[in-house]
Amino acid sequence: MDNEKTFRRLMIWQKSMGLVIKIYELTKKFSKSEQYGLTSQINRSAVSIPSNIAEGFGRKGTNDYLRFLNISLSSLFELQTQLEIAFNLNFINENKFDRIYEDTREIERMLTS
Template sequence: MNNFRNLLIWQKSMALVTGIYNSTKAFPKEETFGLTSQIRKCAISIPSNIAEGFGRDSNKEYLRFLNISVGSLFELQTQLEIAKNISYLTTEQFNKQYEDSREVERMLISFVNKIKERK
């Protein structure tokens, strides 16, 4: 594969970012530089690190960036839970975003394991 855009995991994580942006549009204005910003940064970090790692010279470096993506994903899941708990997200919005994030999580973990097997 010669382009990170061809990776299904990158495509799914990009769709997750779009969903996150749409879900956080209605957050209170006082959260613009708080939870809204933090959630969006985590979401953006996932496909960004997948892409950056793809461009690296070694599997070791690629794994490092994929692991950063996993960490950002777990941070995102935690923040989505917080947003639901304080009623910034409806249960329906939370369930959709959380399930989308879980799909990306499963794919990322599987991808990391495949890269590890190549070593």
């Protein structure tokens, strides 16, 4: 079982899953009035990243896998934009923004390498 080929063994998937947890913990503190707005969008973007990595891993052929990695990258860019909006609206302080943004940049570097 240890040698089983699975998306769970991919470092990019593991880091993306860790980011999802951080994002949910962060948005839990957002205003309740944002629950169906920015909070929902941020959470969906974050979840989309490891989900597409996993889906691409399950596809046959490198081209399909690369296409899903590209979709993950697009979701990551969407997340970065939404985090910037939340920061500009003072939903996130600078320290938290910087830490989570750096996490997104690390995943971005992994997706583009």
